[in-house]
Amino acid sequence: MQSLYLTVVVIVAWFVLCGVMWRLHKARQSVDTKLNSSVLIVYASQTGNAQTIAHNCAQALSLSTSSVMALNNVTLEHLNQVKKVLFVVSTYGDGEAPDNGNLFAKHLNSELPTADEKQATAAGTLVLSHLQYSVIALGDSNYPEFCAFGFHVNQVMLEAKAELLEDVITVDNYDEQHTHLADITPKWLNLQQDPQQITAVSSPQYWQLIGREILNPGYDDEALLQLSFNSIGATPVWQAGDLVDIQPQHPVDRVASWLDKNNLDGELLLTYKGQQQSLRAWLAVRELSNSCPPIIDDLLEQLPYLSKRSYSVASVSENGQLQLVVRLLRKNDNSLGLASGYLGHYCQLGDIIQGQIKSITQHHNHQLNKPIILIGAGSGLAGLKAQLAARILAKRQGNSDIGDSWLIFGERNSDPQLPINQLLTSLKEKDLTKLSCAFSRDSQHPKYVQNILLNEQLLLKRWLDNGAVIYVCGCLSGMGESVQQTLLEILGQTVVEKLQQQGNYIRDVY
Ligand SMILES: Cc1cc2nc3c(=O)[nH]c(=O)nc-3n(C[C@H](O)[C@H](O)[C@H](O)COP(=O)(O)O)c2cc1C
Numbered sequence: 001m002q003s004l005y006l007t008v009v010v011i012v013a014w015f016v017l018c019g020v021m022w023r024l025h026k027a028r029q030s031v032d033t034k035l036n037s038s039v040l041i042v043y044a045s046q047t048g049n050a051q052t053i054a055h056n057c058a059q060a061l062s063l064s065t066s067s068v069m070a071l072n073n074v075t076l077e078h079l080n081q082v083k084k085v086l087f088v089v090s091t092y093g094d095g096e097a098p099d100n101g102n103l104f105a106k107h108l109n110s111e112l113p114t115a116d117e118k119q120a121t122a123a124g125t126l127v128l129s130h131l132q133y134s135v136i137a138l139g140d141s142n143y144p145e146f147c148a149f150g151f152h153v154n155q156v157m158l159e160a161k162a163e164l165l166e167d168v169i170t171v172d173n174y175d176e177q178h179t180h181l182a183d184i185t186p187k188w189l190n191l192q193q194d195p196q197q198i199t200a201v202s203s204p205q206y207w208q209l210i211g212r213e214i215l216n217p218g219y220d221d222e223a224l225l226q227l228s229f230n231s232i233g234a235t236p237v238w239q240a241g242d243l244v245d246i247q248p249q250h251p252v253d254r255v256a257s258w259l260d261k262n263n264l265d266g267e268l269l270l271t272y273k274g275q276q277q278s279l280r281a282w283l284a285v286r287e288l289s290n291s292c293p294p295i296i297d298d299l300l301e302q303l304p305y306l307s308k309r310s311y312s313v314a315s316v317s318e319n320g321q322l323q324l325v326v327r328l329l330r331k332n333d334n335s336l337g338l339a340s341g342y343l344g345h346y347c348q349l350g351d352i353i354q355g356q357i358k359s360i361t362q363h364h365n366h367q368l369n370k371p372i373i374l375i376g377a378g379s380g381l382a383g384l385k386a387q388l389a390a391r392i393l394a395k396r397q398g399n400s401d402i403g404d405s406w407l408i409f410g411e412r413n414s415d416p417q418l419p420i421n422q423l424l425t426s427l428k429e430k431d432l433t434k435l436s437c438a439f440s441r442d443s444q445h446p447k448y449v450q451n452i453l454l455n456e457q458l459l460l461k462r463w464l465d466n467g468a469v470i471y472v473c474g475c476l477s478g479m480g481e482s483v484q485q486t487l488l489e490i491l492g493q494t495v496v497e498k499l500q501q502q503g504n505y506i507r508d509v510y
Pocket residue numbers: 044045046047048049050051089090091092093094095096098138139140141143144145146147148173174476509510
């Protein structure tokens with residue numbers, strides 16, 4: 001009798017607890033979905049540009065943070081609360097969505113009422129006729145599918161009968177330092193009228209090169225370099241997952257021959273936008289076109305800046321130094337890639353370079369207590385090292401609850417004498433729970449990280465069951481795409497998408 005009474009009490013308590021949890025869940029949901037303005041700014045961004053523009057627009061419009069969100073987080077409930085939406089979206093991969101925008105259309109469609117639930121003609125069709133919107137599409141015209149994802153978002157909205165307020169605005173190679181927000185935003189934002197509002201551009205950051213180590217000496221055509229920099233002035237704050245946008249420079253000889261060809265004096269002092277320096281210095285960071293603008297005063301207006309290149313940080317700011325890992329690109333004609341050649345060869349110890357730290361929130365992993373599976377190859381070591389550095393720092397600061405870490409890493413040659421392999425061994429001894437390496441150039445059977453994933457799939461699943469976060473860093477074509485494909489094969493699409501949505505599958509791939 002007593003045990004029956006106890007059972008009833010437990011069951012009642014269980015239902016009460018479930019009720020409380022449900023209410024709490026609902027309360028949290030309604031907080032998450034409640035917006036504070038009639039304008040919603042939505043971004044899809046892989047390397048932070050679109051996200052920065054979205055936040056700068058929100059700041060200029062004095063919108064609260066709840067009105068800026070990643071495209072994957074947007075629900076029908078959000079769209080039904082506002083009258084205007086500004087989409088700021090970049091294109092990634094081969095004309096595809098950035099990771100935080102790739103579930104957008106799928107999400108909205110899955111929220112639609114089915115014919116059973118709603119007898120309206122609109123059942124099963126997305127109708128957003130109450131909405132007006134604009135699209136700022138970021139891209140790079142060197143890619144065949146220029147701004148394709150921006151146009152795709154526009155298509156989804158047009159099909160849903162929303163009203164496009166202005167043609168899609170395409171932004172080629174966005175550069176925060178040199179692009180004025182007012183020039184790339186739709187007129188209805190009214191940013192043109194008050195230039196004082198447009199102040200969000202961060203001031204340039206400068207770094208002194210203090211160390212450069214070749215991690216694979218003897219393999220000059222594919223050198224992997226670890227670079228260390230000290231900040232000039234106050235050290236900016238950054239964390240694992242962040243990127244630094246480096247302003248590349250031409251080699252000195254390249255500028256000299258362009259000056260010669262065009263009969264120009266490199267020592268000539270030119271003032272541009274309030275800054276005076278020699279023509280030689282100005283040209284080092286500009287596209288050097290085949291034809292020289294005829295009027296010298298127009299020169300700097302007409303020669304665009306060289307595009308910046310994003311690199312994953314390999315350290316955390318608490319360590320004091322900014323570290324990068326760079327693969328020196330050697331082209332068929334034996335010349336070096338512009339940015340990797342600048343960092344890895346032409347730039348000398350003691351030289352000062354310009355590099356802007358970009359905070360990439362979707363790369364941040366704050367779940368240090370959970371296990372982490374770090375997957376990457378080559379220069380991707382940078383982002384993986386930064387994740388480890390964050391864990392080592394937290395341990396040093398007294399956090400004893402740090403999850404296990406498994407590094408699955410691909411490089412070319414297994415020679416144990418190579419500094420890269422000694423570095424991996426020392427990581428294994430000090431900071432890793434497990435190290436799995438794949439070498440692609442050693443044996444008759446080249447091995448890649450995706451082979452390790454397949455071979456170790458049972459262990460991988462066990463780590464994921466224990467709440468592990470997957471963090472991938474390195475080249476998208478080849479490594480990133482193959483890892484994605486293999487994870488889909490092993491885990492299935494639903495699991496991979498769920499991991500991604502929960503922030504448990506993070507990709508810093510380029
Ligand atoms: C791996 C990779 C793939 C890209 N693919 C495309 C593309 O297919 N089409 C395009 O217009 N731009 C492409 N881009 C350029 C980006 O859209 C552009 O750099 C943009 O400014 C990035 O914005 P975000 O930082 O908000 O992601 C690609 C960039 C990277 C790194």
